[in-house]
Amino acid sequence: MDSLTQVILGAAVSVAVMRRRTAVWKAALWGGVAGTLPDLDVFFSHGDPILDMVLHRAESHALFWLTLFSLPFAALVARVQGEWAQWRWWWLAMWLALVTHPLLDAFTVYGTQLWLPFSNYPVALGSVFIIDPAVTLPWLVGLLVVLARRGDVRGQRANRWGLAVGTAVLLLGVGLQAQVECQARRSLAAQGVVAERVLVTPAPLTMLLWRVVAMDGDAYYEGFHALLDAPGGMRFERFDHGTRFEAAVAGIDGAQRIRRFSHGFYRLQEDGRGRLVITDLRMGQEPHYSFAFAVAERGSDFRPLPVAQSVGGHGPIAPALAWLGRRIRGEQLPAPR
Structure with missing residues (x-):
């Protein structure tokens, strides 16, 4: 805290x-x-x-x-x-x-x-x-x-x-978290997603809105549930997990530490500068996360960086707060990007 x-x-x-x-x-x-x-x-x-x-x-x-x-x-x-x-x-x-x-x-x-x-x-x-x-x-x-x-x-x-x-x-x-997780798993199953693991966390500053991340092989899914939402299943967006980069980070200590520390809730992606980035998906929401680290850079293949570079951060605060206020009231709005 x-x-x-x-x-x-x-x-x-x-x-x-x-x-x-x-x-x-x-x-x-x-x-x-x-x-x-x-x-x-x-x-x-x-x-x-x-x-x-x-x-x-x-x-x-x-x-x-x-x-x-x-x-x-x-x-x-x-x-x-x-x-x-x-x-x-x-x-x-x-x-x-x-x-x-x-x-x-x-x-x-x-x-x-x-x-x-x-x-x-x-x-x-x-x-x-x-x-x-x-x-x-x-x-x-x-x-x-x-x-x-x-x-x-x-x-x-x-x-x-x-x-x-x-x-x-x-x-x-704790009770609300368990309730939302049950609903999220039902919604995922109804959409044909067999999640390997599911994360349920509250939105910033409130327990009235919850964020759900589900890991499923080559993809992960993000959805939101407000306590004031109308009855019905949760909506999820699908994102690339980056499993094709697993071999490139297999020998990088920092990347393996993030994999363990995040309990498997991470993604791998190549950024616009040819760097391989590992992101902890637990803190933040698409596309902005607090903890993301460049651990390798592209040459003929990916080469580990001598020291990892922190590339995490947050997006514009005002649009995020505006979306948060409306989403808490049960409005089905797409998350700000």
Whole structure:
């Protein structure tokens, strides 16, 4: 999730644990710090944009390492605040503020390596967009109330309610995702598409509209479903998967990392400059994706580039937002290209 949401969640969780055992602003401050610490890995470059992508949300987001780190970190907080007698409560507050960060990230589609050092499998439920006000606002409102009321009983109750409502929205997203996936699979089957794998993710900023990607051999399909759509099957567009380029990337480490990290939701294509590009299809929509990398260039055959080049990006924002607003209301509009 976005950094602001992580700070808010960490602060709200810390306040809920510490209650009136310390000043509410202290609990919120240190919880906010703990809530943002895992994302500091973005400041470390690995010298390659693909490595920067797949190694983000790795050790710094692993539950095992964060649990170990929480002990000295909580001891430091208790010492700095002169509250060593409360260090066990500070440890519980800091541990929860730290581990809820990657757990929340795991609800997004990016991929969070929760189980390191035992497994580097990137957990990616994909049931919430990286920014979703419906999740963040209840946590923010509850936190602001408890701060305004200086941690009194009513303020603490408001903070707990905020945490509960925001968490309920997250779980609602999981349920909606499963419902849309069932409908998408039925629609695909009715159109004669036997999908090897299906991805269902919410559109930017909302759970009222969902994007579906289905992989089927030499092709992939993209469709959208709004909760306000009229009854009937989903519509899908077919796109080339680029399987003819598989042999060209078989020995390229970066391309194989993207194949694994994306759980198979990728495409290969040659761009207008003779470069072979691998694209993660999970983040973005046709034809614009956040993560696309040129990994080889054409000569007599494709030659791997010494270092992958990031070529991803987004399209014009205004037309995309206009389309999003109308599509949420159930209008069957073609996606902006």
